[in-house]
Amino acid sequence: MIRDFDQLHKYDNLFSNKWNLCEEKTQEKDILPMWVADMDFETAPSVEEALKKRVDTAIYGYASETKEYFNAICQWFSRRYDWHFSALDIVHTPGIASALVIGLHTFSQKGDGVLILTPVYHKFFYIIQHTKRTLVQSALRETSDGYEIDFADFENKIKTQHPKIFILCNPHNPVGKVFTKDELNKMVQICLKYKVMIFSDEIHGDLVFEGKKYTPLAALSEETADRIIVCTSPSKAFNMAGLRSSSVIISNPDIRRRFKNKMDFLGYPKINLFSLPATIAAYTKGEEWLASALAYIEQNRDFALSYLNQYLPRLLVHKPQGTYFLWIDFRAYDVSSTQLEQFLLHKAKVWVNQGYSFGDSGIGFVRMNIACPRSILQKALERIKNVIDKIDIV
Incomplete structure (x- = not known):
């Protein structure tokens, strides 16, 4: 059995750093968290089975x-x-x-x-x-x-x-x-x-x-x-x-x-x-599950690059060779790091890692986690697209 990576999950009471603390940490509702480095996918069935077996010992x-x-x-x-x-x-x-x-x-x-x-x-x-x-x-x-x-x-x-x-x-x-x-x-x-x-x-x-x-x-x-x-x-x-x-x-x-x-x-x-x-x-x-998860993430990468190229051509991304991140260049918009952070969080309502936290050479970039169902990735990109014209006036 290989997972359905398109499946959306409920995170109620899962103590998820990524999902359950969004409103508390950002003071915003309906945020899409694309920051912390974990996946929105269920783990390999073999891992789930092993953990359940161990829990059952009490x-x-x-x-x-x-x-x-x-x-x-x-x-x-x-x-x-x-x-x-x-x-x-x-x-x-x-x-x-x-x-x-x-x-x-x-x-x-x-x-x-x-x-x-x-x-x-x-x-x-x-x-x-x-x-x-x-x-x-x-x-x-x-x-x-x-x-x-x-x-x-x-x-x-x-x-x-x-x-x-x-x-x-x-x-x-x-x-x-x-x-x-x-x-x-x-x-x-x-x-x-x-x-x-x-x-x-x-x-x-x-x-x-x-x-x-x-x-x-x-x-x-x-x-x-x-x-x-x-x-x-x-x-x-x-x-x-x-x-x-x-x-x-x-x-x-x-x-x-x-x-x-x-x-x-x-x-x-x-x-x-x-x-x-x-x-x-x-x-x-878990090797078969990993191969399937990686193939799905690679398809997410290609989908995102195609979307950015078509609808957001001023945002540049070098095609990643590994990991599950997009390193997106917003420098064409010539805004400060504070403006960029506020725009993405409070206008687009997409929570990403700001590039300045990765060093001075990261200023003007953001890191987006794409290890998620494609519908979430598409929604995040659409949110940015729909408000990008406001970035210069945040």
């Missing part, structure tokens, strides 16, 4: 990882991406943001530089700031074909500002770029040259569209794996972010030991009971 004590759990993770990445690691390499954390905080506390000191490629996931900025590290930015270069790395600037920032850690988002959130093997190799070689540790957030690795291929950074070579921390999770691909589970893959035993010791010292919780059967079910029986 025993919810502390849990621990099992051999079956570790094998499911290892085999998923080995089978799909030719990335081979052992169960010993896996460290569980409550999420990738948590893993990043642990990593910065373990392998850097206050004031140390942390490099990111902007525009990028907004929590990177927050975490760097609140751990009192120094932000180092290298802006992705926008071209007619999309975004690319400015390798001269990337190396110069490392050479002159001496960051201890480089945080990569692979595939990239929010621009939807899937880095090629050559691009990844070049970044790694520069970091190895200057002894910069790499923390790679690869939570969207399973969400890559036809014609592109996700390459796990640590799969490039043994030398690469020895200096890298890779974070993965089934949460985005299988819409189970609320289960709070991620796998940090650390091949270097000394780095892994230090990471685990710091995690214990900081008091991070052990694994969520329900994430264990859910992860096993997703990685062992």
